[in-house]
Amino acid sequence: LGGPFKALAISLDVTLEARPDLADVQRKLVGKPAPDFALAPLSGPAVGKLADVRGHVAIVDFWATWCGPCAMAMPHLVALGHKYKELRIIGISDEDTADITKYAADHGIDYTIARDVDDVVTGHYLVTGLPTLVIIDKAGTVRALHVGAGDFDAIEAEVQQLLK
Numbered sequence: 001l002g003g004p005f006k007a008l009a010i011s012l013d014v015t016l017e018a019r020p021d022l023a024d025v026q027r028k029l030v031g032k033p034a035p036d037f038a039l040a041p042l043s044g045p046a047v048g049k050l051a052d053v054r055g056h057v058a059i060v061d062f063w064a065t066w067c068g069p070c071a072m073a074m075p076h077l078v079a080l081g082h083k084y085k086e087l088r089i090i091g092i093s094d095e096d097t098a099d100i101t102k103y104a105a106d107h108g109i110d111y112t113i114a115r116d117v118d119d120v121v122t123g124h125y126l127v128t129g130l131p132t133l134v135i136i137d138k139a140g141t142v143r144a145l146h147v148g149a150g151d152f153d154a155i156e157a158e159v160q161q162l163l164k
Helices: 022-029 068-083 097-106 120-124 152-163
Strands: 041-043 058-062 088-093 112-115 132-136 142-147
Touching (some): 041 097, 058 068, 097 112, 132 152
Parallel strands (some): 088 112
Antiparallel strands (some): 058 132
C-alpha cells in the first residue's frame, strides 16, 4: 500500500473449540428454563419477548432467508399456528431487516418474525444449524429441540401434548 496507507500486520492467537453436538445442546437446554430474550418484532404479531408468550406453548424458530430447510419448515409452522390458536411462534433471524421483512411477506409468514442483530439470542440457545426449532412449554421450560427441517408429525405431537 502506498501513499497515506501503511500495511498493518496483526497477530492473533485463536483457539478453536469443537462444535457442540446435538445431544450436548439438548442436555444443556431441554428440561431447563428457556433463555429469556427481548427482540423488536419486524412482522407478524407484536411479540418479541419470550415473557410475552408465558402461559402459552411456543416454538422459537431460528432461520435464514438463504436456508433451504428453513423454507421447507416455515409453511409447516404457519399451518401449526393456524391449527392451534393458543400456540405462539417466533421466528428469529440475524439478517438485514429489509431482507427478513421481504422474505416474510413474499412467503406468507404470518407469525412473529424478529431480528437478532448480534446473534446474542442465537448464542444463548446454542444454535448450531438452521433451522433450529425450540419448543417451550407454558411455564417457559424448553421441552424439545429440533435441528433441520424436521419431522413435523413428531413436532405437532409434541405441541399437542404440551397444549393439554
